[in-house]
Amino acid sequence: MDKKIDSIVLKENNNVKAAMERIEKSGVRIVLIVDDGRKLLGVVTDGNIRRSLLSGKNFNTSLGEIMTKNPIVAKELDSAAELLETMNKRGIQEIPIVNDQGILVDIALLSDLKNIPLSSPDITKKEVELINQVLSTPFLSIGPKIKEFEKKIANFVGTKYAIAINSGTSGLHLCVRSLDIKDGDEVITTPFSFIASSNCILFERAKPVFVDIDENTLCIDPNKIEEKITKKTKAILPVHIFGHSCEMEKIMEIAKRYNLAVLEDACEALGGEYKGRKVGTFGNAAVFAFYPNKQITTGEGGVIVTDDERIAKLCQSMRNQGRDEGDSWLSHSRLGYNYRMTEISAALGITQLSRIEEILEKRQKVAENYNKKLEKIDGVKIPYVSPEVKISWFVYVIRLDGRFSLEDKNAILQKLTQKGINCGNYFPSIHLEPFYVKMFGYKNGDFPITERVSNSTIALPFYNNLTEKQIDYVCDNLNSAIRELKK
Numbered sequence: 304m305d306k307k308i309d310s311i312v313l314k315e316n317n318n319v320k321a322a323m324e325r326i327e328k329s330g331v332r333i334v335l336i337v338d339d340g341r342k343l344l345g346v347v348t349d350g351n352i353r354r355s356l357l358s359g360k361n362f363n364t365s366l367g368e369i370m371t372k373n374p375i376v377a378k379e380l381d382s383a384a385e386l387l388e389t390m391n392k393r394g395i396q397e398i399p400i401v402n403d404q405g406i407l408v409d410i411a412l413l414s415d416l417k418n419i420p421l422s423s424p425d426i427t428k429k430e431v432e433l434i435n436q437v438l439s440t441p442f443l444s445i446g447p448k449i450k451e452f453e454k455k456i457a458n459f460v461g462t463k464y465a466i467a468i469n470s471g472t473s474g475l476h477l478c479v480r481s482l483d484i485k486d487g488d489e490v491i492t493t494p495f496s497f498i499a500s501s502n503c504i505l506f507e508r509a510k511p512v513f514v515d516i517d518e519n520t521l522c523i524d525p526n527k528i529e530e531k532i533t534k535k536t537k538a539i540l541p542v543h544i545f546g547h548s549c550e551m552e553k554i555m556e557i558a559k560r561y562n563l564a565v566l567e568d569a570c571e572a573l574g575g576e577y578k579g580r581k582v583g584t585f586g587n588a589a590v591f592a593f594y595p596n597k598q599i600t601t602g603e604g605g606v607i608v609t610d611d612e613r614i615a616k617l618c619q620s621m622r623n624q625g626r627d628e629g630d631s632w633l634s635h636s637r638l639g640y641n642y643r644m645t646e647i648s649a650a651l652g653i654t655q656l657s658r659i660e661e662i663l664e665k666r667q668k669v670a671e672n673y674n675k676k677l678e679k680i681d682g683v684k685i686p687y688v689s690p691e692v693k694i695s696w697f698v699y700v701i702r703l704d705g706r707f708s709l710e711d712k713n714a715i716l717q718k719l720t721q722k723g724i725n726c727g728n729y730f731p732s733i734h735l736e737p738f739y740v741k742m743f744g745y746k747n748g749d750f751p752i753t754e755r756v757s758n759s760t761i762a763l764p765f766y767n768n769l770t771e772k773q774i775d776y777v778c779d780n781l782n783s784a785i786r787e788l789k790k
């Protein structure tokens with residue numbers, strides 16, 4: 304049962320004060336009264352409490368005396384649209400949901416249905432406790448939690464080294480530098496990604512050379528890489544987009560044949576696998592990111608993983624103003640940056656990582672629920688997952704089929720926003736970003752699959768605790784928005 308509901312459940316013999324405390328703490332304006340078998344007996348709202356106090360009752364009055372018996376309830380199988388209709392008709396903002404035996408199973412809140420964020424971190428008491436512990440030590444940076452987090456990440460991914468940094472972008476930058484990619488070098492990568500995977504190449508004045516994507520996996524198409532290799536090519540930078548691994552066997556084979564480095568952008572894919580092997584373990588180095596929309600978060604942050612001692616030592620030094628191990632605070636062996644992660648972030652990361660299996664399972668369930676609902680909607684393609692891949696769900700991205708134009712997609716996005724459903728436009732084609740057009744002269748039609756995909760994808764709200772009712776609400780509204788276009 305959802306933790307939210309447990310915090311607002313009381314018994315008949317609890318008193319008014321207990322109900323007021325629950326309402327104050329939960330922010331939900333109702334408590335649910337159940338018997339020992341969790342059968343719903345009634346509800347107590349802040350209105351019930353006000354009226355009872357005005358009529359001479361007091362804090363010690365038992366809830367059984369003041370509750371509304373036989374409240375309006377919804378049934379487990381009621382759709383989100385039915386719930387909303389009842390709420391609107393009855394002028395209420397919350398409805399308990401019961402099963403056929405009248406046992407309480409959930410509560411639907413109007414606020415949950417009407418404002419669904421695109422993503423939401425899953426922070427428990429455990430995270431807060433460890434962060435509080437760190438705050439009571441003198442180590443807020445460069446301390447034991449960073450080392451512990453790095454050890455645990457390396458252990459989870461299966462690499463010798465892990466180097467925590469303050470963002471995925473800074474991790475990618477350090478990797479580009481440690482692979483000695485510089486002015487005039489070329490790096491083969493994908494135009495369908497978050498822009499940092501390409502910008503990190505520009506940071507060192509090297510050139511991102513784009514290769515179009517595979518229409519199914521949405522990752523770089525390995526069959527098109529070789530034709531882009533020149534004498535200047537130094538590395539391949541594949542991106543495991545939306546948590547779905549690239550075809551790493553083919554990519555590694557090409558890299559080996561042409562003696563190219565491989566830097567995996569695994570920012571979106573912690574826990575993902577390709578042919579039973581974790582992403583992040585294929586290339587010379589890889590980067591994971593921990594912004595709050597990611598599988599696990601450190602607020603801002605990321606980690607570089609590698610088996611290569613030289614890369615690890617260089618990255619450790621460069622993230623810390625170029626200090627080598629043993630250097631004093633004011634000696635700097637090389638050019639460096641302040642890309643350090645704080646101890647507070649590391650503590651958050653340690654706790655989140657300790658819950659990674661639970662988190663990945665929750666995300667898998669949310670994706671399955673979406674799949675079940677959306678498979679039936681004409682015009683929508685659910686995300687593809689290759690049989691060779693274990694996806695680590697980062698976002699849930701659908702595609703509209705060929706009948707829909709970019710204008711249609713934008714109209715659908717607008718309709719969903721009006722309904723309080725926050726969607727993402729993941730991802731616009733990088734090569735068509737104005738400064739890429741200006742620098743390299745790219746134009747529409749250069750990477751047709753990427754452009755087609757960019758124009759037809761919508762990231763739906765997706766996070767660990769997205770409820771089935773919220774998924775219903777999103778899917779029902781998506782369906783209506785599509786049907787209104789009458790394709």
Ligand SMILES: Cc1ncc(COP(=O)(O)O)c(C=O)c1O
Pocket residue numbers: 469470471472473496497499500542568570571592593594604605
């Ligand atoms: C594919 C990819 N690369 C790089 C990054 C950059 O990570 P950060 O935002 O932590 O700098 C992200 C972040 O969303 C990403 O999705």
